[in-house]
Amino acid sequence: MPRAAKPPELLPGTLDLLVLRALQSGSMHGYGIAERLRQVSKDVLQVGESSLYPALQRLLLDGYVRAEWGVSDNNRRARYYTLTAAGRKQLAAEHEAFERMIGAIHAVLRFA
């Protein structure tokens, strides 16, 4: 996997938000989530397995996602994650909080 410059570090706490957002469009397995994030961010966000899977476990524990075994597009058993109702609510809340934070950071960068 060719890696250009060192990918920027994620803001702490944003991985959960990104995972939830990726799942908004439908259920996905872990690899799919990682790929999705990479593609959408144009290779800027390369989520390592060592942070992705603990994040998924955290979301499972919090009840924001649900996991079931299914069959992948290449006919292998894969574990699919789906947003729950609580997950949607959490996504909305975190999204809003994130926007507020980014806005605040922008404001500071521009005017401070």
Added chain:
Amino acid sequence: MTSLMRWLRRLVYWMHSRSRTDDLREELEFHQARVAEELGRRGLSAADAHVAARRAMGNETYMREEARSVWVPPPLEAVVQDWRYAWRGLRRSPGLTVVAVASLALGIGANAAIFSLIHSVLLARLPIPAATELIAAQRDLGARGVDDRFSLDEYRALASGPLHLTMVSSASAVLETDGVSASGWLDIVDGSYFNVVGVRAARGRVLSPRDDSTAAPVAVITDRFWRGYLNTDSAALGRVLTIDGHAFTIVGITTPGFAGLHFPALDDVMIPFRSATALGIVRATNTQAPILTIVGRRGAHESMDDARNTLRVIWNHCCAAGQLVAASRGQSAERSTLAIEDASRGIPEIKIDLRGRYGRILLALMAGVAILLLAACANVASLLLARGSARVGELAVRLALGASRRRLVMHLAMESVQLSMLGAIAGVALARWATGVLARANIGDLGGVIAPTLGSSVLAFAIVVSLVSGLIFGVLPAMRVLRSDLVTPLSQSGRRAARAQRGLLDRGLIALQMALALLLVSGAMLLVETLRNLKDADLGFDPTQRILVTSETRHTAYEHQGMTARLANDVLARVRAVPGVKDAALASLIPISGGRSSYDNVTVRGAATSSEVETNFIGVTPGFFAALGIRFRAGHDVPAPRASFGVPRSRDVVVNEAFVKRFFPVGNPIGRLFEDSDEGDSLATQDRIVGVVADTKYTSLRAPAPATYYVPIADGDWPYLILVARPAGRADAVARTVARAVADAVPGLRVGGADLLSVSIDDALIRERISAALATLFGAVALALVAVGLYGVMLYQVTARTPELGIRMALGANARSIVGLVIRQSLSIVGVGVLAGFPLALLAGRAVSSQLYGVAPYSPSALAIAAGALVVVAIVATLVPVRRALRIDPLVALRAE
């Protein structure tokens, strides 16, 4: 709510832990396969893609652990898991576990047993509520020390203040129930006593201020007395107890454990002061006689200083006002200062000064067992190291597979904790057994205070000790893990190098054990030597087959000097009539064994030493020297008792050789004169020396015989008179008859049982015997530990050197040289240990020097014997490893290489 849900999910996860772990593994495999596919699409071969994907994924185990840790808090999980692993590991090597636990059990058990002794003697508080608040008053007499006796006037003056005070006057008394009499300790108390002390009745009632006004003859007995003398009679309340001939009714039994405020607490009966004075049990001729101990309770928020100041203000005020005029042996109240002391550990019984007698030796023994424990820890550490090295490979593999170092150290720590816990359990059992044995054994005055069960403080001590020792012996193996790298242990040569290094540390630990064992063994030798010297010490008299009967004249009609001659003549006539008695005599004191020691100031007119010298004297009847086997050097015996009153103007006395050397170094002492006088007495007695006898020890076996003179018994009044009888045959055959004869001769005299002089000499050596026996035991245990440790290490060394020994054998080394090789290595460890032990042993000798007698703290023979014992133990412990070395088959050894 959400947190509750989280915990529920955690619980479900925990229950399905295994399948969830499998899920995760499969999920990660899937992920990796997809990464490999992706790489394959970019042109890598299938094999290369697989490898690259693995590399990209990194440490999978670590990742799984991380993901798991979201569900199960890692510390908890790890602890439970490590606990199980460690337990399995210990069960897998039962030999090591048994030896390690046994070593620790010996160390911890010995510590707990000695600590329980120290607790009973030095630390235990009185079993009363809020014991720390208890205070006792003392009269500070300056250079003369302290005195804890006060007069009734003084008590009343102090009690008028705001502090809660009470008083107790203690005395021995003859207690009689249903015709069976025994000697016991009596506390004469006022009505506020139980209120101030805070002790309640387990049955019946305690004494109250009402008993002060009625002066009824009622008594409260202690649980100890109830069990010991009344056989826990359920109908004890209301029974009549005769105290010094006066009938008292038992109205209550105190709660178990309480036996008065003294240390040692041995009190039996409490009676009201009012009734005791009314019946004449307390012969308070006036309210100024110092007969009471004053105790009290300071407020919960009041400091010692507060209480001291409060009482001193009252004391000084009363002294200034002239209210207190009591004099204590020439010291007036005005001139003495009031001292207030903490009494939470009991008021020290001056006559039975257990703390003074045993304090130092107990601390020395404590140091001894602490060293023993250290040796046991070194032993376990070296055993664990020996096993750890067998596991270096295993640990390296675990590290390589992704275990964190913290986890491995944790795992080893668990092993140590489990070993020390097992050791603590076995040790406490051992200590319980040991204190039980001690409490039942004949250990004289110490026997009364030893708690036969281990209290909570002893258990807490054992737990702390076991944890600390677990830490000590667990640290080395753990450090090894922290330092170790992955590669070296996995390669053959690396393993060998590690072994050599390990050997150094191991041998160091054994050498440390050797040094500690040398210290303990040589210390024990010193104490044993001391005991033997004291046993063999020339007493100046012959203690074998001598009967002693002690009678107390205090508070009887024979207390006064004028009665002594009649008493002596009556008693001796009776006893001499007993068939089988050859000699009999009475004395105010029997050296070493009993009686009240007396001293007066001796002046020799016109001698070079003109000053007064305090000198011991003993009142005796003629025949005393013959009865005790004291040899006459010159002259003849004291005259027979004749009734005399007051201080005689002149008399004939016998002196010992030390006395002659002290006062009449030149010329014939017979016929010479000296004067003796009590302090404060204006009249001196003119003494004429009529005989000189050999020196005898006086009150101490250790001190050299002091200058002593023997006066006719009728010339003084003595609180105790002791009969010594020498039978023709065996002493125990006639002992009881002799005691009965004394009691029959003088009705009303308080007569104790018959004792054997040899027994009381033995009793005088109890401290020395206990310390010598325990120190010997510790030394033996230390040697056993050394043997086990050395055995383990040498066996390991032989195994590690198998290839080398095989090569040597293949090259033609004979059995002798192989044996020499192994023995040399073993002895080199002994050498290092002994060299390191010498300075330690010298320090230990200095530390116990005050306990020694007739042996120098730096005793070359003790050191030599200890070092010799170590060498012998080392050789015995090396025998099996040597045999193992001889059995090595060169072919097998070389093939293994």
